[in-house]
Amino acid sequence: MRLYLSAAAVSLLGLADAIYLTVEHVTGQSVRCTIIAGCSEVLSSPYAVVAGVPLALIGAAAYFGVFSLSTLAAFGYRIAGTLLTPLVLLMFLFSLWLIYLQAFVIHAFCQFCLFSAAITTALTVIVLIGVIFARKPR
Amino acid sequence: MKRTLPFIIILAVLGVALGSAWYMTRSASQPTAPAASTTSGVANNQAQPAPLKGVPGAEPPYTLGSPNAPAHLEEFGDYQCPPCGMFHPILQQMHKEFGDKLQITFREFPLTPAHQHALAAASAAEAAGLQGRFWEMHDLIYEHQNDWKDKFDVRPIFEGYAKDIGLDVERYKRDIGSEVVAQRIFLDGKRGHSLGVKGTPTVFLNGREVPFEALPADSLRVLIQREINNAGNR
Numbered sequence: 618m619r620l621y622l623s624a625a626a627v628s629l630l631g632l633a634d635a636i637y638l639t640v641e642h643v644t645g646q647s648v649r650c651t652i653i654a655g656c657s658e659v660l661s662s663p664y665a666v667v668a669g670v671p672l673a674l675i676g677a678a679a680y681f682g683v684f685s686l687s688t689l690a691a692f693g694y695r696i697a698g699t700l701l702t703p704l705v706l707l708m709f710l711f712s713l714w715l716i717y718l719q720a721f722v723i724h725a726f727c728q729f730c731l732f733s734a735a736i737t738t739a740l741t742v743i744v745l746i747g748v749i750f751a752r753k754p755r
Numbered sequence: 756m757k758r759t760l761p762f763i764i765i766l767a768v769l770g771v772a773l774g775s776a777w778y779m780t781r782s783a784s785q786p787t788a789p790a791a792s793t794t795s796g797v798a799n800n801q802a803q804p805a806p807l808k809g810v811p812g813a814e815p816p817y818t819l820g821s822p823n824a825p826a827h828l829e830e831f832g833d834y835q836c837p838p839c840g841m842f843h844p845i846l847q848q849m850h851k852e853f854g855d856k857l858q859i860t861f862r863e864f865p866l867t868p869a870h871q872h873a874l875a876a877a878s879a880a881e882a883a884g885l886q887g888r889f890w891e892m893h894d895l896i897y898e899h900q901n902d903w904k905d906k907f908d909v910r911p912i913f914e915g916y917a918k919d920i921g922l923d924v925e926r927y928k929r930d931i932g933s934e935v936v937a938q939r940i941f942l943d944g945k946r947g948h949s950l951g952v953k954g955t956p957t958v959f960l961n962g963r964e965v966p967f968e969a970l971p972a973d974s975l976r977v978l979i980q981r982e983i984n985n986a987g988n989r
Contacts, residue, residue, distance in 0.1 A: 629768070636772055640779040649954035649967055650836035650866055658837070681772065685765045692761040724905075 620747045621691035621698065624705075624740055628687065631680040631736035638673035638729050658725035664718050672715075676733060679708050683740060702744050709741040806962025812946035813939035816860045817889045819850050824858040825986030826961060826979050831864035831947045833955040834876035834896050835904050842956045843897040845972045849979060856983050861893065862943040864955050872909045877940050879913040882930035883922055884939075891920040 642660050659665065665672050682704055689697035712734040719726050830846065832839040850859055863881065865873035876896050883892030895916040896903075903912045917927045930936055950959065958965040961982050969978060 632768075632772060633775075636776050637779070640776055643780065649838060649956070650833055650869065651954035661838075677772070681769065684768060688761045688764055692757065694761070 618691055620743055620750075621687045621701075624687040624701070624743045624747075625684050625691065627736060627739050627743065628680050628683040631733055631740070632677060632684060634729055634733050634736065635673050635677035635680050638733075639671055639677055641729075642671040642673050656727040656729060659719055659723055659727035659730055662718075662723050664715075664723065679704070680736075683708070698747075702748060705737070705740045705744045708737045712737045807950050807959065807964075808962065809946050809949040811942070812862050813942040816862070817884055817893075818858055818860045819890065820853070820858040821855040822858060824853075824856050826853070826856060826982040827858045827860070828979070829860040829862060829959045831862045831943070831950075831952045831955055831957045833864055833866045833870060833873045834880070834900065835870035835873040836866065836955045837900070839956045840897050840900040842958075842970055843894075845970065845975065847894075848972055849975060852976070853979060853983070857979055862947060863940045864944060864947045864952060864957070865940065866955060870904075872904060872906075874940070875909050875913065876903075878931045878936050879916070881936040881939050882927050882933070883917060883920065885930050885933075885935065886922050886926065888920050888922055892916060892922075895920065 638660070641656070642665060660673075667675060683701065686697040686701040686704065690701060715730060716734055719730065828846075828849070830842070832842070834840075846859060849857060863877040865877045867874050880889060880892045880896060883889055892913075896913070899912075899916075903909045906912065913931075914924060914928065917924050947957070950957075950964075956967075956970065958970060960978055965975065965978060969975060
């Protein structure tokens with residue numbers, strides 16, 4: 618219960634970050650160079666769009682999914698808790714790929730993207746703790 | 756009640772998320788509204804915000820075109836910023852097309868923590884300016900942006916440009932670290948901050964910010980022509 622609530626709270630931070638990045642992307646502010654290093658390079662790269670959809674928007678949807686599932690799970694919907702783990706693990710793997718792209722392909726880091734990766738890592742830790750503790754008592 | 760509460764919470768969060776996204780999109784695109792209407796061919800002078808003044812930048816500024824031009828364009832640029840590099844040929848083309856009807860001013864706005872060579876590039880252009888060759892250096896630095904931006908040490912490259920445009924290289928080397936050059940860059944930056952410049956390229960046309968999406972040649976041309984027409988009607 619507590620783990621689900623903390624996952625819900627953490628996912629809200631991720632949601633806010635992803636919404637900010639989506640707005641930056643859509644309004645074209647990101648294309649300009651700013652003091653915040655790297656975001657313009659990263660958001661204007663071809664990797665920032667998947668099939669015409671800004672990656673940040675997909676991220677926002679994913680965080681909203683995590684929030685919904687963990688809220689439902691906290692209120693006792695078991696199936697939501699079961700779905701949460703694969704979603705978060707998928708997001709974690711995706712974040713690793715994005716960090717790889719920033720480090721070795723685009724050669725620029727965007728702080729807001731790194732923040733998102735940190736949030737996803739925190740969610741992964743929470744979910745894994747949940748998995749380990751769920752097994753122990755039995 | 757307990758069964759529906761999580762759904763109410765989820766819907767509330769969705770509402771807040773969509774609402775804040777809508778609000779942020781709106782406030783980000785607000786300055787673009789008047790110019791967007793002009794690019795579609797509708798002249799709507801009432802909707803224009805008042806021109807911004809700001810504090811003065813480095814004096815005298817480096818300009819192209821006539822000081823009596825009806826349209827005055829001021830760019831805040833960073834030599835290492837890729838979109839500024841892409842904007843450079845557009846501005847050259849505008850200068851060619853409009854000639855004396857358009858005055859172009861370039862202001863230094865190096866984004867130092869983000870771009871490690873931006874300050875060195877700005878200093879190189881300003882040092883060339885002290886020998887009356889600002890625009891020649893400016894053009895070379897922008898045109899060769901991809902050749903130097905990933906290099907470890909850019910000084911020999913810029914010195915090469917200095918030699919190419921016929922500068923007194925020894926004087927250039929002294930000037931590049933001089934107080935005059937540093938002060939000019941500082942003053943341009945100060946002016947930029949007073950005008951609310953946060954990124955580059957930021958372009959003002961007769962004191963009004965041109966939205967980033969209106970910087971391609973086709974839309975910029977329309978905006979400049981409109982300023983010239985407006986001045987003719989007055």
